[in-house]
Amino acid sequence: MSSHSKPLRIALLTYSTKLRGSVVHTLELAEALHAIGQDVCVYALDKDGTGFDRPLSCPHTLITAQPAPADIEALIQQRIQEFVEHFSQSSETYDCYHAQDCIGANALSLLRQRQRLTHVVRTVHHIEAYNSPYLQACQERSIRDPDLCLCVSTRWQTELQQQYQIQAPRVINGVDTLRFSAEQDGSEPLLKQRLGIKNGLFYLTVGGIEPRKNAIALLQAFVQILADHPQAQLMIAGGATLFDYQEYRQEFFALVEQTGVRIGESLLLPGVIPDAELPALYRLADAFVFPSVKEGWGLVVLEAIASGIPVITANQPPFTEFLTAQQALLVDPRSPTAIAQAMRSVLAPRLAASLVQHSQTILPHYSWNASAQMHLVHYHKLLTSNNQPLTNA
Structure with missing residues (x-):
C-alpha cells in the first residue's frame, strides 16, 4: 500500500488487447497498482472478441471495436469514438483517467470537453512523424490536452520539452523476473x-x-x-x-x-x-x-x-x-x-x-512495483494541485 491511505480510482486506457509495448506497459502497471491496493480498471478496445492473451488479476473492461474501414484516418476516428461512446454511457467515475496512446488520449480529451470526466493523464512513449495532417493533429491534441504527460525515457522527456514546452516527469518500465528468466521450464x-x-x-x-x-x-x-x-x-x-x-x-x-x-x-x-x-x-x-x-x-x-x-x-x-x-x-x-x-x-x-x-x-x-509507486506520486500531485476531492472508493 502507498503512503496515502485512501486508494485511488484509476482508469487505464489502451487501444488494443494485442500485446505490444504500450499495451504490456498498461497491463503490468495496472497489475502492480492493483497489488498495492489501488482501485484500478483497464479499458481496452477489443477488435476480435478474444480479449487479452494473458490472465489479469485486476478488473478490466473490454470495449468492442467494430470492423473499421481500411482508411487509417477513418479507422482512428472510429476507435476514438468507441472509447467516447463507452465512457459516455458508463456510470463509473475515476480520480484519474490515464491513456497510454494517442487514441485513448483523444477520447479522454473529447469526454472532458463534454464535462464527463476530469484529470487526464497521458504517457508519451514516443512521438511519431505523421504525413497525415489529421493524424498529426490527433497526436498534438493527445500531448497538449492532458493535465499531465509522463514519459518512460529521458529522450522523450527532452523531445516534449523542446517541441511542446511540456515538463513531463519520467516513470520507469519494469520486467517480471519470475516470468522472464534463464531457467528452462520444459516447454x-x-x-x-x-x-x-x-x-x-x-x-x-x-x-x-x-x-x-x-x-x-x-x-x-x-x-x-x-x-x-x-x-x-x-x-x-x-x-x-x-x-x-x-x-x-x-x-x-x-x-x-x-x-x-x-x-x-x-x-x-x-x-x-x-x-x-x-x-x-x-x-x-x-x-x-x-x-x-x-x-x-x-x-x-x-x-x-x-x-x-x-x-x-x-x-x-x-x-x-x-x-x-x-x-x-x-x-x-x-x-x-x-x-x-x-x-x-x-x-x-x-x-x-x-x-x-x-x-x-x-x-x-526496473520493477513494476517501483513503477506503480512512481505513478502514484504523480497522480496524487495532480489531484492535490487541482484541489479536487477524490471519488468514493
Missing part, C-alpha cells in the same frame, strides 16, 4: 519444433516488420551472416499494429526474394507469439537483435536480458540511457554491416557470457 523442445527452429545459430527479434523496428537493415545484416553461416536462422516475431506499413513490407519481401533468403527455413515469421510462449522463445535464442531506430524505451530488450541472452541494439537513446557497452553490443542501426559484425561477434562464448553477466545488474532497478 522449449516442443516450441522449438513447432516454430521450425533448428539446432544451429538462432537470432531473435520481436516487433514485426515496420520502419521504426528497422527490419530491412536487420535483413540486410542477416544476409551477410548467411554467407558465413548458411544454416543460421533469424526470427522476426510479433507485428500486431494499427498500421500495415504496406510499402515498407513490400520492400522487405522484395529484398527477401532478391537475396534468395528462404522464408520458413532461414527467415522465420511466426507473427504474434502467444504470451505464455514468449519467455521460452527468448531462451531458445543465441542472441536478441533489436536495431530499432525509434523506441519509447524497449521493453523487449529488458525481457531478453532477464531471459539470460546477449543483446544487440542501437547505439542511441533510449537504449544508451540504461545500457553500456559492457551490457550490450551497441551498433549504428543504419549500418547493416555494423549490425552483421555484432551478430558475428556475439557468437564468441566469452563475449556472450560477459554481456549476459554484466547486463543482469540492470534488472533490480
